[in-house]
Amino acid sequence: MTESFINYLWQFQQFDKSLLRTTRQESLRILKTGILNTDAGPDFSQARVQIEEIEWAGNIEIHIRASDWNNHNHQTDASYNNVILHVVWEYDKPIVRADGSEIPTLELKPITDGSLLHKYQALVDNKNVIPCAAQFGGVSDLSKIATLDKALTKRLIQKAKLIETLLAENNGDWEETTYQLLARNFGFKLNSEAFLRLAQHIPLKVLQKHRDNITQIEAILFGQSGLLVDVDDYSKKLVQEYDFFAVKFSLKDTRLEPHEWKLLRTRPANFPTIRIAQLARLITLQKSFFSLFTQTESIDDLRKALQVRQSEYWQEHYHFGKKLGKKSNGLGKDSVDNLLINTVIPLLACYAQKTDNLAYMDRALAFLESFPAESNHIIDMWKNMGLSITTAYDAQASIELYNNFCTQKKCLQCNVGIELLKK
Numbered sequence: 001m002t003e004s005f006i007n008y009l010w011q012f013q014q015f016d017k018s019l020l021r022t023t024r025q026e027s028l029r030i031l032k033t034g035i036l037n038t039d040a041g042p043d044f045s046q047a048r049v050q051i052e053e054i055e056w057a058g059n060i061e062i063h064i065r066a067s068d069w070n071n072h073n074h075q076t077d078a079s080y081n082n083v084i085l086h087v088v089w090e091y092d093k094p095i096v097r098a099d100g101s102e103i104p105t106l107e108l109k110p111i112t113d114g115s116l117l118h119k120y121q122a123l124v125d126n127k128n129v130i131p132c133a134a135q136f137g138g139v140s141d142l143s144k145i146a147t148l149d150k151a152l153t154k155r156l157i158q159k160a161k162l163i164e165t166l167l168a169e170n171n172g173d174w175e176e177t178t179y180q181l182l183a184r185n186f187g188f189k190l191n192s193e194a195f196l197r198l199a200q201h202i203p204l205k206v207l208q209k210h211r212d213n214i215t216q217i218e219a220i221l222f223g224q225s226g227l228l229v230d231v232d233d234y235s236k237k238l239v240q241e242y243d244f245f246a247v248k249f250s251l252k253d254t255r256l257e258p259h260e261w262k263l264l265r266t267r268p269a270n271f272p273t274i275r276i277a278q279l280a281r282l283i284t285l286q287k288s289f290f291s292l293f294t295q296t297e298s299i300d301d302l303r304k305a306l307q308v309r310q311s312e313y314w315q316e317h318y319h320f321g322k323k324l325g326k327k328s329n330g331l332g333k334d335s336v337d338n339l340l341i342n343t344v345i346p347l348l349a350c351y352a353q354k355t356d357n358l359a360y361m362d363r364a365l366a367f368l369e370s371f372p373a374e375s376n377h378i379i380d381m382w383k384n385m386g387l388s389i390t391t392a393y394d395a396q397a398s399i400e401l402y403n404n405f406c407t408q409k410k411c412l413q414c415n416v417g418i419e420l421l422k423k
């Protein structure tokens, strides 16, 4: 037995409710089960029950045994003083509040259908990486869609947390935060942390003063990245410019070291040098990344805005003095989509939360539906189970479902699992 199973029994009222009685044999009516609380404190809040003639409003606490109340030290925690009903699997002792009054208790074991527990146990004990795989085909589309929506919302909230952290570090400056987020994503996983450090050490305001001069922007970014080496006329010019700006803006103390960049096993077209040059070009073209990403309503307009071509030198080189075999055409469609998915979508989700404006969240979700699904082994598994995955929305939701529900056996928090138990 687990507390999450008892939570499930209570939340979905999966027990015999005819002639409900507390352990003191008082009549009991459940008027409102309450809202599940995933933070500290009682398990359900804002519940309503009627015991004998009196109606009570307050919290519900769930335990396997009644004595767990004391084992968890709730008797010394004031946040449990408003518990109106203690719901337990087994009643092994009466529990009293600080004022000496006994907490009304409902014991579920005698009024729960034992086959429900067996079904749950069989589901979570299944050794398949997706425990419900064999039964998944028989589940309704409604449950599948509801659980995918829930998983995707969770994923967006998780991604928004990184932005919240950056925003706090930037004292609530959305513009600086958006620039740092975008720069981080120019690292395309392998170099994301180095790109973030680079952006954090060069305030956007410094770069924006030189927006009309791409050589100066490149000089500051490459000089500060630690990747700048003096090997030809172009790099010589950047070194001279950087030396001037490094003194002017006191940059050298925060310059990155070359070893902080990952160049091995990177295709020349993805070299961080080329990505820095593309970021430099974007900085010259966009006055405000934050306005661009939050005010543009068309995904095609956003794509166009990011489809930039780096300066001429970087169309032909992948490092200082090192020529590309084939001329680079700038940011490709997949890279642009990757930047949009990892920058614009979480930014809109975070902004929606912070401003309490769901229109931004709706736009983030609509954008996700307009990207094609990526391909990986998790998505292949779901497809083999008959799940239709065509857009980035489906793909991201199914990856989250697998990683944070299925592999952790959180089947009771999943609409698919709940439907299977009801069958």
Ligand code: SF4
Residues within 6 Å of the ligand: 130, 131, 132, 133, 401, 405, 406, 407, 409, 410, 411, 414, 415, 416, 417, 418
């Ligand atoms: S979490 Fe949901 S989809 Fe995943 S195995 Fe459990 S019931 Fe199936």
